[in-house]
Amino acid sequence: MSKRAFNFCAGPAALPTAVLERAQAEMLDWQGKGLSVMEMSHRSDEYVAIAEKAEQDLRDLLAIPSDYKVLFLQGGASQQFAEIPLNLLPEDGVADYIDTGIWSKKAIEEAQRFGSVNVAASAKGYDYFAIPGQNEWQLSKNAAYLHYASNETIGGLQFDWVPDAGDTPLVVDMSSDILSRPIDVSQYGLIYAGAQKNIGPSGLVVAIVREDLLGRARSSCPTMLNYKVAADNGSMYNTPATYSWYLSGLVFEWLKEQGGVEAIAKVNRAKKDLLYKAIDASDFYTNPIAHNARSWMNVPFRLADDKLDKPFLAGAEARGLLNLKGHRSVGGMRASIYNAVGLDAVEALVAYMAEFEKEHA
Numbered sequence: 001m002s003k004r005a006f007n008f009c010a011g012p013a014a015l016p017t018a019v020l021e022r023a024q025a026e027m028l029d030w031q032g033k034g035l036s037v038m039e040m041s042h043r044s045d046e047y048v049a050i051a052e053k054a055e056q057d058l059r060d061l062l063a064i065p066s067d068y069k070v071l072f073l074q075g076g077a078s079q080q081f082a083e084i085p086l087n088l089l090p091e092d093g094v095a096d097y098i099d100t101g102i103w104s105k106k107a108i109e110e111a112q113r114f115g116s117v118n119v120a121a122s123a124k125g126y127d128y129f130a131i132p133g134q135n136e137w138q139l140s141k142n143a144a145y146l147h148y149a150s151n152e153t154i155g156g157l158q159f160d161w162v163p164d165a166g167d168t169p170l171v172v173d174m175s176s177d178i179l180s181r182p183i184d185v186s187q188y189g190l191i192y193a194g195a196q197k198n199i200g201p202s203g204l205v206v207a208i209v210r211e212d213l214l215g216r217a218r219s220s221c222p223t224m225l226n227y228k229v230a231a232d233n234g235s236m237y238n239t240p241a242t243y244s245w246y247l248s249g250l251v252f253e254w255l256k257e258q259g260g261v262e263a264i265a266k267v268n269r270a271k272k273d274l275l276y277k278a279i280d281a282s283d284f285y286t287n288p289i290a291h292n293a294r295s296w297m298n299v300p301f302r303l304a305d306d307k308l309d310k311p312f313l314a315g316a317e318a319r320g321l322l323n324l325k326g327h328r329s330v331g332g333m334r335a336s337i338y339n340a341v342g343l344d345a346v347e348a349l350v351a352y353m354a355e356f357e358k359e360h361a
């Protein structure tokens with residue numbers, strides 16, 4: 001078999017090798033049916049079984065209560081930025097949003113196209129290095145919902161607590177940290193996540209929506225963006241992203257084999273502890289994020305001199321450590337260490353960082 005590099009890409013991100021091997025084995029002839037999953041009708045018994053198993057495994061992994069629908073939608077998390085107000089924000093209503101970085105700001109800007117948005121708190125006052133505590137938030141009295149991003153993939157800023165929204169539905173963009181550690185789904189009205197970080201290939205976004213929030217869409221909401229239409233049709237109002245859905249199902253099976261979300265959270269904790277410890281122990285590498293808001297999944301860091309960025313990246317690539325370049329808006333480095341990135345990858349990265357520091361500090 002060809003050698004697999006360690007891939008620290010922020011997204012589309014690494015997938016478990018075992019999943020890709022399984023997909024490869026099933027590529028031409030899925031379970032003796034003589035055709036690929038890509039070539040199946042989404043209405044066929046075979047495909048419906050694949051789709052239902054994926055949903056059930058996700059339900060098992062997150063202990064999703066029975067009064068929540070799981071939707072497998074298209075358009076990515078970015079389309080949800082519009083879909084959420086179209087479904088949940090009445091034309092004369094107001095929605096509360098928390099600004100913690102680039103993704104939550106995009107959600108805010110999109111929602112503003114559809115109605116009144118109250119930015120109840122912003123991490124701007126902390127240069128996006130810390131999350132304002134809820135005692136600093138200016139929530140509306142009658143918000144249709146409260147939206148936040150649990151993990152800012154670019155800034156590396158993550159909530160280690162769940163906002164208390166009271167009776168207001170809590171809506172969360174969990175694109176880059178879903179399935180990375182246990183959550184209590186019942187605290188949320190709507191959870192959504194683009195698949196290409198911690199779930200599967202791109203082309204798919206998973207939405208977990210409490211049933212009482214269905215049927216609130218504006219009359220002007222396009223049919224394809226209406227959660228109730230998707231729920232009533234088992235996410236098959238039109239042709240879904242069948243292969244992405246199938247592959248996500250293989251990732252869910254893999255995650256169950258790893259022991260589920262609690263087990264993977266232990267690995268994730270060890271991974272991020274190792275990397276932050278290496279950064280903090282050196283004067284050469286820095287990460288500016290407040291310790292209680294440091295992301296488990298996306299670790300941005302800078303070198304003492306950004307002239308060394310290029311040689312650092314070249315040396316990393318030569319060792320099979322790929323995609324460590326930081327987002328173009330931030331610069332520096334970023335290591336994304338999602339579920340499919342093992343502890344061995346982080347060990348290899350930390351060893352390389354020490355070696356590079358010794359040579360260049």
Ligand SMILES: *Cc1c(COP(=O)(O)O)cnc(C)c1O
Nearest residue numbers: 076077078103153173175176194
């Ligand atoms: C990647 C990402 C998005 C955008 O996802 P797309 O599927 O590309 O639309 C939104 N929010 C967060 C937190 C992300 O990490």
